[in-house]
Every structure is written in structure tokens, then in C-alpha cells.
Amino acid sequence: MSYSETSKIKQNKIKSKVVTLPNIQRITCPDCSNNKEFLEISDGVILTTRFIQNSDGSFSQELDDSQVLGQVKFYCGDCGADLTRFHKRFLEMLF
Numbered sequence: 231m232s233y234s235e236t237s238k239i240k241q242n243k244i245k246s247k248v249v250t251l252p253n254i255q256r257i258t259c260p261d262c263s264n265n266k267e268f269l270e271i272s273d274g275v276i277l278t279t280r281f282i283q284n285s286d287g288s289f290s291q292e293l294d295d296s297q298v299l300g301q302v303k304f305y306c307g308d309c310g311a312d313l314t315r316f317h318k319r320f321l322e323m324l325f
């Protein structure tokens with residue numbers, strides 16, 4: 231492969247990286263207009279951690295399994311307004 235071919239491929243790669251952002255609808259608290267800090271509160275969480283005992287008597291953590299039994303609520307981090315109706319959108323935008 232010649233040098234010019236290689237640079238062509240590189241250019242294509244850069245082009246494909248450009249992503250046009252769709253209309254972003256930011257979650258904003260209707261009470262205090264906060265759009266930065268939010269709280270997610272989970273009810274009735276069972277935390278289960280599985281440990282394996284090694285031959286020398288020490289333990290290794292094998293599995294961390296948490297289970298949410300209750301509701302997951304979503305609040306404004308500023309004034310505490312219940313924004314649970316935006317929670318689905320929050321999960322969609324969580325990376």
C-alpha cells in the first residue's frame with residue numbers, strides 16, 4: 231500500500247467520526263431551572279456479594295449482584311422536586 235492510499239483511509243476514518251447531534255432536550259427542573267445536578271434514589275435495594283475462600287484462608291470477591299426491589303426515583307439535586315417522570319429520559323442519556 232502506497233503512502234497516498236494510507237492517508238486516504240485515514241481521512242475517511244476522521245470523516246466517519248463526525249457525528250451530527252440530534253435535537254438535545256436537556257432535563258431541566260420546572261421548579262428551580264436546575265439542569266446540572268440530579269439525584270437517583272433506589273428503594274429496597276439488596277446488595278449481595280459472593281466471596282470465594284481461597285486455600286490459604288483469604289477471600290476473593292467473585293460476584294457483585296445488586297437488586298432493586300422498590301421504585302427508582304429521580305429528583306432535582308437542587309430543590310428536591312420529584313422529577314421521576316424524566317427518569318426514562320435520564321436512563322436513555324446515561325453513558
Ligand SMILES: [Zn+2]
Nearest residue numbers: 259262306309
Ligand atoms: Zn429544582
